[in-house]
Amino acid sequence: MGHTGTLDPLASGLLVILIGRATRLSRYVTGLDKAYVATARFGAASDTLDADGEILEEAGPIPPEAELRRALPDFTGEISQLPPMASAVKVGGRRLYELHRRGMEVEREPRRVRIHSLELLSFDPPTATFAIRCSSGTYVRSLVADLASSLGTAAYLTALRRTRVGPLRVEDALPPERLDPSTLHNRIIPAGRVLSHLPALEADEGQARAVAVGRPLRVAGGLEGSFRVQRGEELLAVYRARGGRARPEVVLCGG
Known part of the structure; x- marks a missing residue:
């Protein structure tokens, strides 16, 4: 599962780094306020x-x-x-x-x-x-x-x-010189938190299996545009809904 990390370089302030599968989420991060x-x-x-x-x-x-x-x-x-x-x-x-x-x-x-x-x-x-x-x-x-x-x-x-x-603050970041193998793991945050500006769908077991292979989902008619698909704290994917049907934009779970 991919995550994001935050650093606080002196030159530019807060820097958000996407690692692992979370690099696929860059389009949702660069557009944040x-x-x-x-x-x-x-x-x-x-x-x-x-x-x-x-x-x-x-x-x-x-x-x-x-x-x-x-x-x-x-x-x-x-x-x-x-x-x-x-x-x-x-x-x-x-x-x-x-x-x-x-x-x-x-x-x-x-x-x-x-x-x-x-x-x-x-x-x-x-x-x-x-x-x-x-x-x-x-x-x-x-x-x-x-x-x-x-x-x-x-x-x-x-x-x-x-x-x-977005929701990430420089006060919660560390300067690069304070990062080492013992502190780096503690600075990794769940990818879903970075995308907290998107609506969330809590997937049941059947939906989670469908998401893992990139299948479309049926969703409530009021859900439109990009949204998170989560299973507990884990971000499974980002889907886009239109007219009660949703197709995957980014899938983080599965193979």
Whole structure:
């Protein structure tokens, strides 16, 4: 049976690692909501929107804290973002970061993302630190730059730490240097817990046998879309239901 583990690398915060058969569940994990703590430098710009790029000092004024706080509600809820040129998004079959390295800028399609919450944790001009909860696919770099632009200035990201992926929290993780054979086993968590955002079907013995060989299931009409099939604490599979019939998407049990 596959499981997932959590680590807390210093560079990026919470990292979720899928091991064994649980690697088949990556599609359900990458799309989970995320939470971050982000630090930004206001009054300066970067061509990559973060500290790795070319920095242009004094690209704009430092906004007063009151103005910064008043602008935050405009950047919560569903918003539109333009992917940064220094990103892995493909345009015309080429990664944007490849084009950026060649000094090229191309037209990009905006994307809709959801910012569940955006909170100013501290402001020590020119540096501000935010707590952000957002949908998967959100570019925090772009969020910071767009926020600054709305205030008539510029900003770039200087630090970013992921603190949550779905139900998994950085407080429950360990840094890599503290992991060894004696602690690693204790950090492995059941795959079903990572997919707790999906509805669950508790399989009886007959259903469990059917799932093990990938057979379709009959389910209640109200169950639609992807759902977990469990037998006690064990995640057997993920199925997708439509019109009272369900077919397997990922089977973890059986051969």
